[in-house]
Structures are given as C-alpha cells and as structure tokens.
Amino acid sequence: MPSAFPKLRLGLIGYGYAGKTFHVPLIRSTPGLELAAVASRDAAKVHADLPTIRVHDTPAALIADDSLDVVVIATPNDTHAPLAADALRAGRHVVIDKPMALDLTEARTLIALAGDSPGTLSVFHNRRWDSDYLAVKQGIDEGTIGEVMHFESHIDRYRPTVRSRWRESAGPGAGIWYDLGPHLVDQALQLFGLPERVHAALATQRAGGLSDDWAHVRLDYGARQVIMHASMLVAGGARRFVVHGTRGSLIKTGADRQEAQLLAGLTPGAAGWGDDADTLTVIDAHGHERALPVAAGDQRRYYAALRDAIAGKSSWPVTPIEALAVMAVIDTGFASQREGRALPLPLTDAERAAFVPARS
The missing domain is CATH 3.40.50.720 (NAD(P)-binding Rossmann-like Domain)
Incomplete structure (x- = not known):
C-alpha cells in the first residue's frame, strides 16, 4: 500500500x-x-x-x-x-x-x-458509537438490572410521504430492513451474540410505498427475547431502548444526536458534538427510578480505529465476520418474512466459532 x-x-x-x-x-x-x-x-x-x-x-x-x-x-x-x-x-x-x-x-x-x-x-457500522446505545450497553455490562431477559430497540420516524430516492424504490437493496435493519442488528449482536432463531415481519404501510417501510423482528436467545422495530409512521417518536432484566429495567427515550448535528452543519469534535442531555432511566426491583447521565457519542471513533488498525496499533473497528453475522440476520429476516416462521441463522460452524463481539 x-x-x-x-x-x-x-x-x-x-x-x-x-x-x-x-x-x-x-x-x-x-x-x-x-x-x-x-x-x-x-x-x-x-x-x-x-x-x-x-x-x-x-x-x-x-x-x-x-x-x-x-x-x-x-x-x-x-x-x-x-x-x-x-x-x-x-x-x-x-x-x-x-x-x-x-x-x-x-x-x-x-x-x-x-x-x-x-x-x-x-x-x-457507525451506530456502535452512538450515545444512546453506549449508555444502555454500559448499564447492561455493569449488571445494573441483572440478567437481561427482554430488549427492545426502536428506530421510528414519521415520514408519511414516500420520497423519490433509491432507498424507497422497488429496486434491489431498497426498503427499511436493508436501511435501518443493519443498525439494529449490529447493536444487538454486539450485546448478546448470535441468536438461535430470527422471526421477522415486514410490511409496506404508506400509500404509494414501493418497498418495506415497517419492520418488526424478534431474535430468540432461549428465554431472552430481543425485539427490533423500525417504522416510518410513528408520529412523536418512540422510546429508543427499553430493557428489562431480573433486577430492574433500563429506559433510554431520546436518540443519539450526531446525525441531526451533521445535518445542521456541526463539525465533528466541535463544542457539543455528540452531547446527549436525555438521561438513562434505571428502575430497580422496588420500582424506584434514578436518572444517569449519558456520555457523548462520537462516530469518529470508527475512523480513528480504522486508522490505528491499518498502522497495526489496534484491532479493526468492525471485522468481516461481524459484518457477515449482521448480513446473516438480514438475509434470514427476509426468508422468515417469506416463510412466515422463525428460522435459524444459516452460518457454518466455522463462522459461528469466528464470531466474537467486539464489546468495545
């Protein structure tokens, strides 16, 4: 090179x-x-x-x-x-x-x-460095609510009008499951590893829609259930994460702000970059609530890690096997929708053995 x-x-x-x-x-x-x-x-x-x-x-x-x-x-x-x-x-x-x-x-x-x-x-997979996900991940990693049994991740928007762009067309690679699904899936796999089965429901809900604009997908991990949802018809938005465990619950309502900041012209790294004033709510086994501050997100960490990996100073920010696992869930989601049933991931034993979440 x-x-x-x-x-x-x-x-x-x-x-x-x-x-x-x-x-x-x-x-x-x-x-x-x-x-x-x-x-x-x-x-x-x-x-x-x-x-x-x-x-x-x-x-x-x-x-x-x-x-x-x-x-x-x-x-x-x-x-x-x-x-x-x-x-x-x-x-x-x-x-x-x-x-x-x-x-x-x-x-x-x-x-x-x-x-x-x-x-x-x-x-x-830049959403690994979002403030909302990192706050929930920290709460899970620290055992704040015990063993996680129910995990919901939503990316919901209100865009009732179908726009003329390839993402919303009838062409290959279009639709919400290809667009937002990889974000939801990658975060889930980083937290919980490979699921036993994937059960997906996809739909086109908007008038004039040409591809799926609603996705509700469940990943089965035995007793633990992971629900991923994306929609274009949720006015007012929905809670970004809801997590229930054996000793309580975590709720993160607001989403990471970096995309909105980029659209507003804020330079990454400038004052306020990635800041998230929406706290993480922790509810303990007695129903008592407390609010925890949320650290700023910073998607530049992907490119910084890429730079360091090429120099031989660190591991790659997203490895090929991690991306392959995401693709396996996306692919299986489409198959599950077609067949109307939960399906196992079609990964080989070698691919399963190679998958180790970064957990960084």
Whole structure:
C-alpha cells in the first residue's frame, strides 16, 4: 500500500446522503486521515462543498488511483459488493457503508476476496458509537438490572410521504430492513451474540410505498427475547431502548444526536458534538427510578480505529465476520418474512466459532 504520505489517504465513492452527510465530515475531522478524492458523476456538486478535492468521474478511476490507501463505498446498496470486490482485487483497504452486501452469498464472496487481498475489509457500522446505545450497553455490562431477559430497540420516524430516492424504490437493496435493519442488528449482536432463531415481519404501510417501510423482528436467545422495530409512521417518536432484566429495567427515550448535528452543519469534535442531555432511566426491583447521565457519542471513533488498525496499533473497528453475522440476520429476516416462521441463522460452524463481539 502507498506509504509516502504523512496521512492515510481515503477515496470516497458516492456523494449522496451517506457520503456527504456522514463519511466526509467524519473522515475530515479524524486526525491522521485525509479525504483525497471522490468519485461522482456530478463534479460540480462535490466542488460546491469541497472545491479543492480531486473528483474521478467513475468508481473504476478512483479504485485505480494508486495514491489512495483506503476506498470508502457509500453508494446504493446493490453496488456495495461489486465495488468492494473491485477495490479488494486492486489491493485497497475497503470500507463499505452498511449493509455490506445484498445477501449472505455476496458477503461470503467478499470475505474470501479480502482473504486473498493485501487490503482489508471493514463495514461502517457507525451506530456502535452512538450515545444512546453506549449508555444502555454500559448499564447492561455493569449488571445494573441483572440478567437481561427482554430488549427492545426502536428506530421510528414519521415520514408519511414516500420520497423519490433509491432507498424507497422497488429496486434491489431498497426498503427499511436493508436501511435501518443493519443498525439494529449490529447493536444487538454486539450485546448478546448470535441468536438461535430470527422471526421477522415486514410490511409496506404508506400509500404509494414501493418497498418495506415497517419492520418488526424478534431474535430468540432461549428465554431472552430481543425485539427490533423500525417504522416510518410513528408520529412523536418512540422510546429508543427499553430493557428489562431480573433486577430492574433500563429506559433510554431520546436518540443519539450526531446525525441531526451533521445535518445542521456541526463539525465533528466541535463544542457539543455528540452531547446527549436525555438521561438513562434505571428502575430497580422496588420500582424506584434514578436518572444517569449519558456520555457523548462520537462516530469518529470508527475512523480513528480504522486508522490505528491499518498502522497495526489496534484491532479493526468492525471485522468481516461481524459484518457477515449482521448480513446473516438480514438475509434470514427476509426468508422468515417469506416463510412466515422463525428460522435459524444459516452460518457454518466455522463462522459461528469466528464470531466474537467486539464489546468495545
């Protein structure tokens, strides 16, 4: 890989919502990283925000740019695996915005390619560094409510009008389970490991909807049940997390603010970045409530860990096997919806043995 530059040089493929809103500001505000190039069909759009950046007109041209250390893929979901495969064959380190692929077969193919490439594969599961999740995770890790028996995670919004964009189209990779499901699944797997079964219900509820916009998915862990819910028709929002254990409950109502801050133009790391004034409510076995402060979230930690991993100083922020496990749940969720029953994860014994949650 190139080594003549003082910073790791990253090239971004795609300058849509994910690339512009998340990857660009997070990369540019992480020490030791440089956003060196963007691949986009609309150079004027890129230069309006980044006037000095080099713009390649095709993904292939960016992947072939030997000055780059890392290729970041933030394109429509159905292009993730093909572009990542090309970048791995070119020997680049690769970051894919979630989901890593459309199905488990594509995901396995990518991991095999990464094993034969000098580059490394990682997936941008950025919600591991959200304030709401980290607060709940800390409460669980510290045994605040004993053994967790019931866990609910919601990403609910009120967007009754179907928008003209690929995420809400009828095309491959569209729909809420591909869009928000990976966030919900990755957090659950980091907390509880691999489930025994997946039982999913998906629906299209909005008038004119072309893909699923409601998902209610249960992960079975024996007596413990994990419920993940995402919807576009929840006015006023819902509690982000509700957790019940053998010695009490945890409730986190408000969601992490980093996406809203990025949309408002706040630079990651600026004063107030990731701050969360919504406390974590702890209810003990006697019904007594107390409020615990919530530490700030910081999704830059993904890119800082990526930087350090490439330098050989730390582990990868999201490993290929962790991303594969997420893809297995997503894939099984679609199968469960089709068959109308709970299904086991179709992972091999070797894949199950390799999966170890980061718990960082």
